[in-house]
Amino acid sequence: MSSGEVVASFVVPVHPHTVLAPDQNPGWQRLRDAFDEAAQTIRDLEADLLIVYSTTWPSIIGHQIQSDPNPEWVMVDHDFHDLGSIPYSFNIDAEFAHAWDEANRKRGLQSRCVNYKGFPIDVGSVVALTLLNPDNSIPAVIVSSNMYANRSETTVLAKSCLDVIKAQGRRAVAITAMSLSNRMFTDFISPQDDKIHSLKDDEWNRKILEFFKQGRLEDVGQLSRTIHQQIRVQKVVAFKPMWWLSAMNGNRNDLTGRVMAYEAIHGAGGAVVHLDPASSGVGDKEYDEDDVEYYHGERDVLDIVEEDQVQSQTNDEVTEETSNGPDLWEPTEAKGSVNTTTAPKPVGAYPHARRVGDMLFLSGVGPRQPGTNAIPGGPIHDKNGEPLPYDIKAQTRAVVENVKRIVEEAGATMEQVVDVTTFLVDMKRDFQGYNEVWAETLGKVGPTRTTLAIDALPTPIAVEMKVIVHMPA
Numbered sequence: 001m002s003s004g005e006v007v008a009s010f011v012v013p014v015h016p017h018t019v020l021a022p023d024q025n026p027g028w029q030r031l032r033d034a035f036d037e038a039a040q041t042i043r044d045l046e047a048d049l050l051i052v053y054s055t056t057w058p059s060i061i062g063h064q065i066q067s068d069p070n071p072e073w074v075m076v077d078h079d080f081h082d083l084g085s086i087p088y089s090f091n092i093d094a095e096f097a098h099a100w101d102e103a104n105r106k107r108g109l110q111s112r113c114v115n116y117k118g119f120p121i122d123v124g125s126v127v128a129l130t131l132l133n134p135d136n137s138i139p140a141v142i143v144s145s146n147m148y149a150n151r152s153e154t155t156v157l158a159k160s161c162l163d164v165i166k167a168q169g170r171r172a173v174a175i176t177a178m179s180l181s182n183r184m185f186t187d188f189i190s191p192q193d194d195k196i197h198s199l200k201d202d203e204w205n206r207k208i209l210e211f212f213k214q215g216r217l218e219d220v221g222q223l224s225r226t227i228h229q230q231i232r233v234q235k236v237v238a239f240k241p242m243w244w245l246s247a248m249n250g251n252r253n254d255l256t257g258r259v260m261a262y263e264a265i266h267g268a269g270g271a272v273v274h275l276d277p278a279s280s281g282v283g284d285k286e287y288d289e290d291d292v293e294y295y296h297g298e299r300d301v302l303d304i305v306e307e308d309q310v311q312s313q314t315n316d317e318v319t320e321e322t323s324n325g326p327d328l329w330e331p332t333e334a335k336g337s338v339n340t341t342t343a344p345k346p347v348g349a350y351p352h353a354r355r356v357g358d359m360l361f362l363s364g365v366g367p368r369q370p371g372t373n374a375i376p377g378g379p380i381h382d383k384n385g386e387p388l389p390y391d392i393k394a395q396t397r398a399v400v401e402n403v404k405r406i407v408e409e410a411g412a413t414m415e416q417v418v419d420v421t422t423f424l425v426d427m428k429r430d431f432q433g434y435n436e437v438w439a440e441t442l443g444k445v446g447p448t449r450t451t452l453a454i455d456a457l458p459t460p461i462a463v464e465m466k467v468i469v470h471m472p473a
Helices: 026-044 094-106 123-132 151-168 199-213 217-230 236-248 307-312 392-409 427-440
Strands: 005-012 049-059 063-066 072-075 086-089 111-114 140-146 171-177 256-265 268-276 353-356 359-362 417-424 448-453 463-470
Touching: 005 026, 005 123, 005 151, 005 236, 026 123, 026 256, 026 268, 049 063, 049 123, 049 236, 063 094, 086 123, 094 111, 094 140, 094 151, 123 140, 123 171, 140 151, 140 236, 151 236, 171 236, 199 217, 199 256, 199 268, 199 392, 217 236, 353 392, 359 392, 392 427, 392 463, 417 427, 427 448
Parallel strands: 005 171, 049 140, 049 171, 063 111, 417 448
Antiparallel strands: 005 268, 063 140, 072 086, 256 268, 353 359, 359 463, 417 463
């Protein structure tokens, strides 16, 4: 018997489109093709166990492990039931499930096995096992994602799993079923109109994929905290598989990574990624967390951010407490006002927008992020007024995204934008970068535009836009 090891890891998307409707969108088909290639890789590796950590099986009390040897049912997705149903009959390794449950308890975790006839398997696990193990020839085990588990707890969960893999001498494949960005369209769209919901989501998705490609799995786990602070839809539960997958691979930064496909699924970012445990020979292990062996029930043990850490982040973002700008206000609610919690709070007594007849007039919109008041690309100066390096392209993209949120809240579309006035605090430095982003975004819509150089804006930002929208009945 071998000593047991993880012979490969995969990240796969959770939505049913790749199973039920790949032919309806070229991107969905590319994801399906990547699934098929991944399935062949697993067969070639002669794996004898598939371990699925799925974000679409949430739990509250500890972690649950599927231990029914042959769960059978018909999966119908709650949101996409119009696509059809997926009958399943899975080969679950009940012996491994019970051994993992016992190993969890030995390391201080809350854990239990699930073996109920008709207990529904979550959509992410159904998609992963249907496509990665189509002939059911490889036994599998599925574990839930605890909604409140921190990195410490999730790391110990992986170490318990590794204990059993080594004890049983298994050739295991670790699979995380998850989205990257998970902001989805709230209305049904035609398959041909599918795209990543926002520029910011796409930007972070590609940064994660860049790390995957370089085999920097531990760095992905570290990056997840920064992403959680900056993206609009905060989704720590969806980054837990990054912590788990990193621990399943020894928290390494020198894996051999390959991004097999990256596409949108109803606005969310879906990717198929293969991580080979063979060393790429480049990345160094920089594991900056406590190397936890046992869980002691303190879920904040690794999540405290010291005050000096917050201050060190000011080049990347400014929070409401450190913005050194005016106090923020709740938007006013006068007749015709349009306000949204998905846009940053105003710095005075005014609404995000106001509709008059078939015209919508937006107040000046900057790049600050709703909730956190963070500035993508960094502020232009610190609280003492000292200049800081910043990224005008990132700021401009964030402005356009904020404009889009307000426009869509009013029931309009970006195609109805007719006039934009842009204010730049450093025309000579920033016009080129701003103009490039304009060409990629609003430039495709074709509104009239005026760009003005100004001395300063109320918050430490470099760009702001004043927008007019025509909304004919």
